[in-house]
Amino acid sequence: QVQLVESGGGVVQPGRSLRLSCAGSGYIFSSYAMHWVRQAPGKGLEWVAVISYDGGNKYYADSVKGRFTISRDNSKDTLYLQMNSLRPEDTAVYYCAKDRGWLLLENWGQGTLVTVPS
């Protein structure tokens, strides 16, 4: 079955960087687009970024554009999110999700918590 496992979260000071990873298994990773979605404590879901199956197309939410970079290594079945210039408002659980049909987020990982103290 599809498994997505995020890692790399932690406490990071404002202005610093962090890289999240998401390892996929149980399916052909290189055939599907992938998303990052975050959820601030006690808040709703916020879409962050998407990358096409081959990495050729990437799109970002306005709130992270220019600071975050989504990438993937299909040889390692791994998705990444490079987060630079972190702010307290970036504090959230970050989920990776497998796309289907360039429309819906079919499978989700368990998330990794990023904390940027104010």
Added chain:
Amino acid sequence: SSELTQDPAVSVALGQTVKIACQGDSLRSYYPSWYQQKPGQAPILVINGKTNRPSGIPDRFSGSSSGNTGSLTITAVQADDEADYYCSTRDTSGNHWVFGGGTRLTVL
């Protein structure tokens, strides 16, 4: 517009039927998908597209969409259905996604 609007909270008696709505301009172009999230857990997809259910989702869950409004209907509600429900779709640009603010379903 790139927003999806949901009622923050809905309550329903055990065994009854509940409808959770989602409104937004994007829904005129794309069907919403619906996600269930229980406390401390990751979201799971419960309705994909117009009314399709992933395997393992009970047929008590169904979806519909008309104009700028999408709906998730749960019949014969069970205590285990108590959760937050989010709608989502692509926005009108086609390359960004948007989530509704979520609806907290309470089962009485």
